[in-house]
Amino acid sequence: MPATWESCAGRARAGVGASRPEPSASRRAILPAVPALPIVALFGPTGVGKTEVAIALAELLRADGEDPVAVSADALQLYAGLEILTGAATAAERARLEHRLLGVLPITARATAGDFARRAHAEIDALVAAGRRPIVVGGTGLYLRAALAELDLRPPPDPAARERYRRRLAAEGAPALHAELATRDARAAATIAPTDAQRIVRALELLDAGASPPGGDQLWTRDTRHPTLLVALTMQRDALYARIDARVDAMVAAGAAAEVARADAAGASPAARQALGFEELLAGDVDAMRRRTRRYARRQLTWLRKLPGALTIDVTERDAQSVAAEVRSALRVAAESSSEPMKRENGPMNAQ
Numbered sequence: 001m002p003a004t005w006e007s008c009a010g011r012a013r014a015g016v017g018a019s020r021p022e023p024s025a026s027r028r029a030i031l032p033a034v035p036a037l038p039i040v041a042l043f044g045p046t047g048v049g050k051t052e053v054a055i056a057l058a059e060l061l062r063a064d065g066e067d068p069v070a071v072s073a074d075a076l077q078l079y080a081g082l083e084i085l086t087g088a089a090t091a092a093e094r095a096r097l098e099h100r101l102l103g104v105l106p107i108t109a110r111a112t113a114g115d116f117a118r119r120a121h122a123e124i125d126a127l128v129a130a131g132r133r134p135i136v137v138g139g140t141g142l143y144l145r146a147a148l149a150e151l152d153l154r155p156p157p158d159p160a161a162r163e164r165y166r167r168r169l170a171a172e173g174a175p176a177l178h179a180e181l182a183t184r185d186a187r188a189a190a191t192i193a194p195t196d197a198q199r200i201v202r203a204l205e206l207l208d209a210g211a212s213p214p215g216g217d218q219l220w221t222r223d224t225r226h227p228t229l230l231v232a233l234t235m236q237r238d239a240l241y242a243r244i245d246a247r248v249d250a251m252v253a254a255g256a257a258a259e260v261a262r263a264d265a266a267g268a269s270p271a272a273r274q275a276l277g278f279e280e281l282l283a284g285d286v287d288a289m290r291r292r293t294r295r296y297a298r299r300q301l302t303w304l305r306k307l308p309g310a311l312t313i314d315v316t317e318r319d320a321q322s323v324a325a326e327v328r329s330a331l332r333v334a335a336e337s338s339s340e341p342m343k344r345e346n347g348p349m350n351a352q
Helices: 005-015 025-030 050-063 091-096 113-129 142-148 159-172 174-184 197-208 237-254 256-265 278-282 286-305 320-345
Strands: 039-043 069-072 134-138 228-234 311-314
Touching: 039 050, 039 142, 039 320, 050 069, 050 091, 050 134, 050 320, 069 113, 113 134, 113 142, 134 142, 159 174, 159 197, 174 197, 228 286, 228 320, 237 256, 237 286, 256 278, 278 286, 311 320
Parallel strands: 039 134, 039 228, 069 134, 228 311
Antiparallel strands: none
């Protein structure tokens, strides 16, 4: 019976830490060629260390004969010119693991979730077809779903409604419109920051059009386009906040404020300006950037706790190598549970 990603994640949880013999060389040789779960999705709150784990996992997979590639599922990392602020993989990190969908759009572009979904699907489909394992790396919510599943695209905005809400936004401010959204759709409002003017306006437009804004359970679906091992990286809150503060300090030291000033002068789009810390650094308020980033991470952790079927790994006080080894163990459980049916059928496996 083919294994699903949920059943394999469950077996991996039961087996992690147990003493298990290493597969033979011949066994290892066939696993990369026919992975039961061709995609790994590493996600979690900002600052948790996703890139480090992805690189460590890639090194382990290459030792098994694979050729993995990271695919970013971070909406803001699409924009060239915000690499420091968005925490995109550095040149040194990209030398250790190829990354896709980083810096592919000019700072003036206004990408939608639908645009991102088309780009991500094309990258992932091509990698799977070529026998290369995509490691999808991102935060949580809409863009992770966009990368891994078919996106339920909403109707285009009504120009008159958009103009009306923009006038109200200028007169009343984003928090006032967010309060209105909370009275009309509390679930959607809970997934949007009170300062995220673009998403607030879009949600209100959709409600006016009789459509449902993304939110709640709609931010995730079990129906991924390819069999996927979902790995949720979590961390104790105090430890995560300490990492976030250190990350913000490192970004500032690396020149994030100058990067933001250049992007502002170049005419950064409203979408690009949603990057955590953009407006705060323009105003010279690093403490506000820390507070906003902490609030965002708290919402991400809340969302992760509600996600079904994921292999959840608490990475507090753990190094990237040990976390990556746990992920690889989960992949091996999936491959080993599927190898016998695979060899009998002598054809590609459908793990769904």
